[in-house]
Amino acid sequence: MxxxxxxxxxxxxxxxxxxxxxxxxxxxxxxxxxxxxxxxxxxxxxxxxxxxxxxxxxxxxxxxxxxxxxxxxxxxxxxxxxxxxxxxxxxxxxxxxxxxxGLAAQPKLQRSRSVTKDSDRYFDRIAAVEYTLAHDDGVSLRDLEQADIILLGVSRSGKTPTSLYMAMQFGLRVVNYPFIAEDMSNMRLLPEFEIYRYKLFGLTIEPERLTEIRENRLAGSEYASHQQCLEELAVVEGLFRREAIPYINTSSLSVEEISTRILEQTGLKRRLV
The missing domain is CATH 3.40.50 (Rossmann fold)
Structure with missing residues (x-):
C-alpha cells in the first residue's frame, strides 16, 4: 500500500x-x-x-x-x-x-476556537474536563446527578478517550465505568445507576480488536486472551440488551465519530462551539 x-x-x-x-x-x-x-x-x-x-x-x-x-x-x-x-x-x-x-475578511491569529479566561465558555470547559477526569474508569460514582452521560463497557472499549473528547470539545460532563472480569459472574446494573438509566450509554467492540488492544498493553495475559475478550463482551452486551441500554460498536470508529454518534443517538447538545 x-x-x-x-x-x-x-x-x-x-x-x-x-x-x-x-x-x-x-x-x-x-x-x-x-x-x-x-x-x-x-x-x-x-x-x-x-x-x-x-x-x-x-x-x-x-x-x-x-x-x-x-x-x-x-x-x-x-x-x-x-x-x-x-x-x-x-x-x-x-x-x-x-x-x-461584499465584505473583506479581517484575518486574526487564533480567532477560531478562541476562548479567554474571562469567558463563561472557558470555565465551562475546565469544569467539564475536571468532572470527567474525577469520574474516569469508575474512580468515583458521586455527584452522578451532574453527569450529562454515563458510558459503560468492558476495559479498553474506548470509554476514556471518548469521555475526554466529549468534555474538551463539547463541554459535557461524562462518567465512564468499566466492567471487569470479576463482574462477569454476576453481571448487573449497579444500584447507583438505577435512577440515572436515561443517562446510560454502552460501548462495545469486536473481540479481535479488543484482543489486539489488550495484547499491546499486557501481552500474553489472561486479560488479553481472545477467549476472555469473547466472554466479557458477550456478558456485557447481554446486559445492554436486557436493560435496554443503547450502545454502539467502536471497532472501526475514531473518537470523533464515536462522540458524534453518541450525541446523535441520545439527543445531547454540544455546550461549546
Whole structure:
C-alpha cells in the first residue's frame, strides 16, 4: 500500500486542519503517516516545519500532503515554496464569503476556537474536563446527578478517550465505568445507576480488536486472551440488551465519530462551539 506523509499545519491549534484532513483522507486508500504542527507563527517554527517537509520529500521521493490554516502572509508565502502538496483548509471558504457578503475578511491569529479566561465558555470547559477526569474508569460514582452521560463497557472499549473528547470539545460532563472480569459472574446494573438509566450509554467492540488492544498493553495475559475478550463482551452486551441500554460498536470508529454518534443517538447538545 502506498505511504504518504501528511502534515497538519496552523498558526492556531490545528484542530480544524486535522478534522478536515481526516475527512478528506478517508476517501482514499493509502497509509498516512501524520504529524501536527500547531502555532506556527514564528520564523523558528516555520524553519523547523520547512526542514521536516524537505526531509520527508527527500526520504519518500514524493511530496508530503500539507493541510494548512495560516493567517500571516509571510508564513503562507514561505510555505507555498516548500516541496509539498498544499491544501488551504479555509482559503476557499474565505474568498467565496468575501464575494458573497461584499465584505473583506479581517484575518486574526487564533480567532477560531478562541476562548479567554474571562469567558463563561472557558470555565465551562475546565469544569467539564475536571468532572470527567474525577469520574474516569469508575474512580468515583458521586455527584452522578451532574453527569450529562454515563458510558459503560468492558476495559479498553474506548470509554476514556471518548469521555475526554466529549468534555474538551463539547463541554459535557461524562462518567465512564468499566466492567471487569470479576463482574462477569454476576453481571448487573449497579444500584447507583438505577435512577440515572436515561443517562446510560454502552460501548462495545469486536473481540479481535479488543484482543489486539489488550495484547499491546499486557501481552500474553489472561486479560488479553481472545477467549476472555469473547466472554466479557458477550456478558456485557447481554446486559445492554436486557436493560435496554443503547450502545454502539467502536471497532472501526475514531473518537470523533464515536462522540458524534453518541450525541446523535441520545439527543445531547454540544455546550461549546
Amino acid at each position: 502506498q505511504i504518504r506523509d501528511v502534515f497538519y499545519v496552523s498558526d492556531g491549534t490545528a484542530i480544524t486542519c486535522e478534522t478536515v484532513g481526516h475527512a478528506v483522507l478517508g476517501q482514499f486508500s493509502f497509509q498516512a503517516h501524520e504529524r501536527t504542527f500547531p502555532f506556527v507563527e514564528s520564523n523558528h517554527k516555520l524553519e523547523e516545519l520547512i526542514k521536516q517537509i524537505e526531509l520527508s520529500f527527500s526520504q519518500r521521493g514524493t511530496k508530503p500532503l500539507v493541510f494548512f490554516s495560516i493567517v500571516l502572509p509571510e508564513i503562507r508565502e514561505a510555505l507555498s515554496k516548500a516541496p509539498a502538496e498544499l491544501y488551504d483548509v479555509l482559503g476557499g471558504f474565505v474568498g467565496k464569503m468575501e464575494q458573497d457578503l
